Amino acid sequence: GDSVTQMEGPVTLSEEAFLTINCTYTATGYPSLFWYVQYPGEGLQLLLKATKADDKGSNKGFEATYRKETTSFHLEKGSVQVSDSAVYFCALTLSVPAPLVFGKGTRLSVIA
Amino acid sequence: DAGVIQSPRHEVTEMGQEVTLRCKPISGHNSLFWYRQTMMRGLELLIYFNNNVPIDDSGMPEDRFSAKMPNASFSTLKIQPSEPRDSAVYFCASTLGPGLAGGNTGELFFGEGSRLTVL
Numbered sequence: 001g002d003s004v005t006q007m008e009g010p011v012t013l014s015e016e017a018f019l020t021i022n023c024t025y026t027a028t029g030y031p032s033l034f035w036y037v038q039y040p041g042e043g044l045q046l047l048l049k050a051t052k053a054d055d056k057g058s059n060k061g062f063e064a065t066y067r068k069e070t071t072s073f074h075l076e077k078g079s080v081q082v083s084d085s086a087v088y089f090c091a092l093t094l095s096v097p098a099p100l101v102f103g104k105g106t107r108l109s110v111i112a
Numbered sequence: 113d114a115g116v117i118q119s120p121r122h123e124v125t126e127m128g129q130e131v132t133l134r135c136k137p138i139s140g141h142n143s144l145f146w147y148r149q150t151m152m153r154g155l156e157l158l159i160y161f162n163n164n165v166p167i168d169d170s171g172m173p174e175d176r177f178s179a180k181m182p183n184a185s186f187s188t189l190k191i192q193p194s195e196p197r198d199s200a201v202y203f204c205a206s207t208l209g210p211g212l213a214g215g216n217t218g219e220l221f222f223g224e225g226s227r228l229t230v231l
Binding site for chain 2: 032034036042043044045046049051089093095096097098099100102103104105
């Protein structure tokens with residue numbers, strides 16, 4: 001079935017460090033891809049998305065590019081802040097409306 | 113605009129008791145999803161509805177779990193009887209109806225969750 005694989009956490013970085021969280025997917029068609037963020041005690045919020053190959057999603061300094069050839073959607077940020085500490089989820093969907101298939105999440109801790 | 117509203121935010125109950133979790137989707141959204149989040153299993157889809165009709169309930173763990181959507185603005189997830197292994201955060205999410213033409217690119221809008229602890 002369709003699935004998403006994320007790098008295992010937790011990830012601990014110093015403030016202003018570069019962030020990469022890897023995400024690869026397996027899907028029977030051409031999915032839309034998403035990154036969600038979950039702050040402590042809160043629900044999931046959409047961070048960015050891409051609906052077709054080579055699209056780049058970006059928001060709040062985060063970026064991810066939909067790479068069909070490598071079936072990947074890695075999340076990057078050039079300079080993380082303490083406020084970026086959260087759990088990040090990669091997800092896909094093949095149709096609309098339909099459930100999202102989520103990865104297991106990657107916990108990021110940023111220390112000052 | 114109001115987001116997805118869930119209640120209660122926290123529930124502590126004893127094994128064997130009935131638990132009812134409630135969800136109000138975003139106005140105008142036609143699809144509603146119930147997910148469960150645990151440390152061990154991550155985010156699991158329990159059930160989802162399109163236009164108030166259950167489409168896929170294969171994720172519902174067992175007959176102790178049931179979900180209803182009596183109208184477009186309200187859904188419930190019921191556990192009866194509850195067990196300690198049901199302890200988790202339960203999320204409700206909603207989205208627009210079908211088709212990119214309707215402006216839906218597939219993203220789900222999540223509520224804040226209901227944290228359930230069964231003792």
